[in-house]
Amino acid sequence: MSTENLDNHPFLKALKEHNVTLKASDTSEIPPDSLISVRNLSKVYTLGDIEVPALNNANFDICKGQIVFIVGPSGSGKTTLLNLIGGIDSCTTGVIYIDGQDITQYSGKKLTRFRKRYLSFVFQFYSLLPTLTALENVELTMELIDVDRKTMRQKARDYLDMVELSSRANNFPSQLSGGERQRVAIARALAKKPSILLVDEPTGQLDQKTGDSIVRLIQQIAKQEGITVILVTHDQELLKYADRVIQLRSGDIISDGVQPYNQENRYA
Ligand SMILES: Nc1ncnc2c1ncn2[C@@H]1O[C@H](COP(=O)(O)OP(=O)(O)OP(=O)(O)O)[C@@H](O)[C@H]1O
Ligand SMILES: [Mg+2]
Secondary structure (H helix, E strand, O other): OOHHHHHHOHHHHHHHHOOOOOOHHHHHOOOOOEEEEEEEEEEEEEEOOEEEEEEEEEEEEEEOOOEEEEEOOOOOOHHHHHHHHOOOOOOOEEEEEEOOEEHHHOOHHHHHHHHHHHEEEEOOOOOOOOOOOHHHHHHHHHHOOOOOHHHHHHHHHHHHHHOOOHHHOOOOHHHOOHHHHHHHHHHHHHHOOOOEEEEEOOOOOOOHHHHHHHHHHHHHHHHHHOOEEEEEOOOHHHHHHOOEEEEEEOOEEEEEEOOOOOOOOOOO
16 A cells, blocks of 8 residues: 555544544554554543553554454453444543544444444343343344334344244243353344444353354354454453454553464463
8 A cells, every 4th residue: 555545544534633643553554454443542431539541552453354352351451442342432542443434533323323333232141131032132123223024023033043043032031041042142233234243251151162152153154244243252262263362451452463272372
């Protein structure tokens, strides 16, 4: 890419507008095919007089279809980073540029529209509505994207089928196992056809084998549908499903790369 092209890159224009200064190394790292670009991103929580730094000056680019896992000890800033990218928390400094848009400038309706169009979340505790069946829970997200009732029902069935839960469509969450609930949550997240799937500790409540099958499922469907995934996990055994692993410690990115998984190369 020529320097002239770089100057015209919308991401750089947005940085200029927000007076964010980049080091030379930062600019050279901006790939033209980036879907998510994060620059100088920090989050400091304030608790009364105390400032809690949760994320320090993060910089990275994620291209479309990449499956990125975020690892690190408890309190290292994983959820904070995910929430910032998902626009459910606001940063203290920096820029998050998603598909040509600086989302840190968004609020209210604009942010809601952005989230509807681009994002789906899967949380650790499934967050299914207890009074709706598995099928109705999956249908729910499609109500947000204006699909007619008949199409909605069929698509909800298709997604439940994709996560191999057709036979449980009419069960309520309380009538499902933890792994099954998490699969419903995945079907629900996918039914929206998001560009980006944000997943926070999807296996925290599950045994190793079930957790493995859940993450494998996310990886397979994401690859099939070209969905970009950012997934937070504590589980070393799951890193084999990542294209790339970003490791956090005390709010700092201490490694970022495509690292072959093996027993010796473990992330602490
Ligand atoms: N709303 C908040 N107010 C104040 N401090 C917060 C808030 N949320 C998180 N923190 C602090 O920010 C830091 C990062 O928290 P975060 O939730 O991102 O960690 P995490 O890596 O997701 O941890 P875990 O693996 O336990 O989920 C921690 O020190 C935490 O105490
Ligand atoms: Mg967390």
